Amino acid sequence: MSMPNEQDRPANGPGVEGTAEAGAVDLQAALAAAEARALESRDLYMRALAEMENIRKRAARDVEQAHKYAVDRFANDLIGVKDSLELGLLAAGDAQTLRAGTEATLKQLTNAFEKNGLTEIDPLGQQFDPQQHEAMAMQPSAEHVPDSVTQVVQKGYALNGRLLRPARVIVAKAP
Structure with a gap:
């Protein structure tokens, strides 16, 4: 059995070493492109993760504010009722005046209830x-x-x- 030598190779074609080198270069280029896409995807993922965390914090803050100030409008309506009750107590002379003041205050409270559902x-x-x-x-x-x-x-x-x-x-x- 004889080993192939330089003379047995075709003169125009690349040798085995040339094909292997070209394949390695192609693989390295593909690897570099894949690594670049992976880094880009990781960057996009990290940004999306940070954005989701910001949205979660913002939503939690909004819910906290909603709970804190949910009765704001209702409380403002009730302040007028309290004022009427205090005035009624100061002005309560006879039973008829007291009754009229109580009826007016009850009407004001009923209106506050209706306005707030x-x-x-x-x-x-x-x-x-x-x-x-x-x-x-x-x-x-x-x-x-x-x-x-x-x-x-x-x-x-x-x-x-x-x-x-x-x-x-x-x-x-x-x-």
């Missing part, structure tokens, strides 16, 4: 609803429809449709 639940005569009412007692009644509210012990309240306190009621039952 606080609604009263007064279910007198309505069908008992366990989602909105709390039965304090059942009372036999011939003049009321069974399971209807015959008496409201304490009114309920809802804030923007969400129940704050159920109305406490007495419910009719068949005699």
